[in-house]
Amino acid sequence: MPRDEAYDALEHKVMALRQNSRTGDERQTMSEVFDDDTILGIYKLMKAGVIDTLEYPVSTGKEGNVFAARDPKGKMVALKIYRTSNATFNRIASYIEGDKRFRGLSGSKRKIIMAWASKEFRNLQRMYEAGVNVPKPLRFHRNMVVMRYIGTQKAPAPLLKDVVVDDPDEVYEDLLEQMRLTYQEAGLVHADLSEYNILYYRRKAFIIDVGQAVLVDHANAKDFLYRDIDNVNRFFRSRGVDIKDREDIFKDITEMEE
Numbered sequence: 174m175p176r177d178e179a180y181d182a183l184e185h186k187v188m189a190l191r192q193n194s195r196t197g198d199e200r201q202t203m204s205e206v207f208d209d210d211t212i213l214g215i216y217k218l219m220k221a222g223v224i225d226t227l228e229y230p231v232s233t234g235k236e237g238n239v240f241a242a243r244d245p246k247g248k249m250v251a252l253k254i255y256r257t258s259n260a261t262f263n264r265i266a267s268y269i270e271g272d273k274r275f276r277g278l279s280g281s282k283r284k285i286i287m288a289w290a291s292k293e294f295r296n297l298q299r300m301y302e303a304g305v306n307v308p309k310p311l312r313f314h315r316n317m318v319v320m321r322y323i324g325t326q327k328a329p330a331p332l333l334k335d336v337v338v339d340d341p342d343e344v345y346e347d348l349l350e351q352m353r354l355t356y357q358e359a360g361l362v363h364a365d366l367s368e369y370n371i372l373y374y375r376r377k378a379f380i381i382d383v384g385q386a387v388l389v390d391h392a393n394a395k396d397f398l399y400r401d402i403d404n405v406n407r408f409f410r411s412r413g414v415d416i417k418d419r420e421d422i423f424k425d426i427t428e429m430e431e
Contacts, residue, residue: 180216186227187212205256206238210283214315215252223312223319224250231329234382236265236289241322241329249322250311251329255290257283257316265289268364268385286316293384294318296361300386303358305351306379323374323381330374333408341412344378348405349417351380353426356398361386364397367404389427398423 191203218224228241228249237255244250265285269275274295275288294313297320301307309321324330338344348371355361363370364385372379387394402423406416 179219183212183216183219183227190227190230202233202238202256206254208257210257211254211316214317218252218312218314218317218319221312223314224252227252236384237316241324242319249324249326251308251320251322253290253293253318253320255286255316257286265384268292268387272387272391274388283316289384290316290318296359296383296386299359299361300355300380300383303354305354305359306347306377307383308379308381323372323379330372330379332369333371333373333378334368336373338373338412339376341409341414344373344376345405345409345414345416348378349422349425351378352398352401352405352422355380355386356389356426357429360389362389362391362394362398363401364394366401368408398426402426 187203187207191207215224215227222245224242225245225247226243228243231239231241231251237253240252240254242250242252269285269288269292272292275292290313294310297307297310297318301309308323311319311321313319322329333344352363352366355363361383363380363383364387365382366380370380370382372381387397391397399419402419406419406422410416
């Protein structure tokens with residue numbers, strides 16, 4: 174185990190994050206997130222110049238936690254850590270098993286989780302290069318993904334569900350276009366899109382949590398896309414938007430222009 178100033182500072186920060194957890198469940202989650210292998214992985218990202226300091230927790234998700242961090246130049250980045258001790262492991266495994274990019278993958282739970290982190294990174298790359306509003310992917314290592322931080326110095330961008338949108342009609346149309354780009358240019362379906370997986374920042378929607386996104390030739394891609402459309406329509410209908418017909422949206426998203 175390395176012992177230098179950077180590693181000691183990291184250990185102190187992790188200890189503080191554990192101590193600042195308010196409930197027993199939160200402390201248990203922090204212990205699951207920061208196991209010895211993950212702390213060593215963060216240290217390696219620090220030595221590689223990807224991150225410099227760990228700042229504060231941003232969110233706790235079904236499979237992992239997101240933390241604000243800074244790179245050596247002081248710029249904010251987001252560090253997503255997938256818990257290797259995970260109650261939703263079976264859900265993760267089912268998405269990977271249906272993805273031809275991970276055909277033949279087998280092994281320990283930790284190996285599957287690392288494949289999931291790789292999958293999120295690759296999906297982010299495909300979507301970012303296709304022009305979709307997602308956090309720019311920077312690096313992945315084992316069970317961690319480093320990406321651009323969306324938000325201010327003081328706080329991360331809020332989820333779409335938690336804000337009053339300036340122009341909901343405009344954001345609705347933009348999200349439908351993001352879904353079309355995801356399908357036609359990135360070759361993916363998000364497969365879990367809702368107001369819980371969309372950030373709202375500077376009057377724009379940013380799609381996040383893309384680990385479960387599947388290739389368009391996935392056996393369940395059509396059903397996943399319909400579910401995404403229904404979720405987006407349900408949310409914006411609740412915000413007073415005159416929504417489009419789901420079949421019309423499906424055709425707009427999936428039918429390639431000549």
